[in-house]
Amino acid sequence: MLEHILELSASLFRIGIFGSVTSRNMVRALICLELTFNAVNINLVTFSNFFDDSRMKGEIFSIFVLAIAAAEATIGLAIVPAIYRNRKSIRIDQFNLLKW
Template sequence: MFEYGLILGTYLLCVGFFGLITSRNMVRALMSLELIFNAVNLNFILFSNLLEDKQAEGEIFAIFVIAAAAAEAATGLSIALSLQRNWRSTRIDQFNLLKW
């Protein structure tokens, strides 16, 4: 079971990195970043269950990563909405339009 979880985590991480590198749309890049966060959470929980002391360190780290991902999603989506509202585009190469 542990090996299958690691394979799934590796797959999620690779798909997330590929999506982050190749995407030009800001919302797609944020979704790829969420895939990377989910792969990290899966690995935290898998390695926490692998240890014999049965403490909840991996689950606690996963909760902190989920909270950071929620803050990142809220901030990123607010920037994307601001770009969409002002310039009718959410392309990453036009991100310098927010500079003063």
């Protein structure tokens, strides 16, 4: 059972990293980043349940990771409309706002 869950988590992590690296759309990159965070959460809960049944350290830590991911998504999705208003595009490869 542990191997199947870890394979699922590794697959989600690979898809998330691949999507983050190759996507040109900022919203898609944020979604792939959230997919990566969820793969990490699956690992945390799985290892917590597998190694220590009496404590809930993995579940509590995954709640903190979800809270941080939600804050990151909120900030990222707030930045997207602001950039779209200025540049009329949300393609990542067209951003040069931080260049001198």
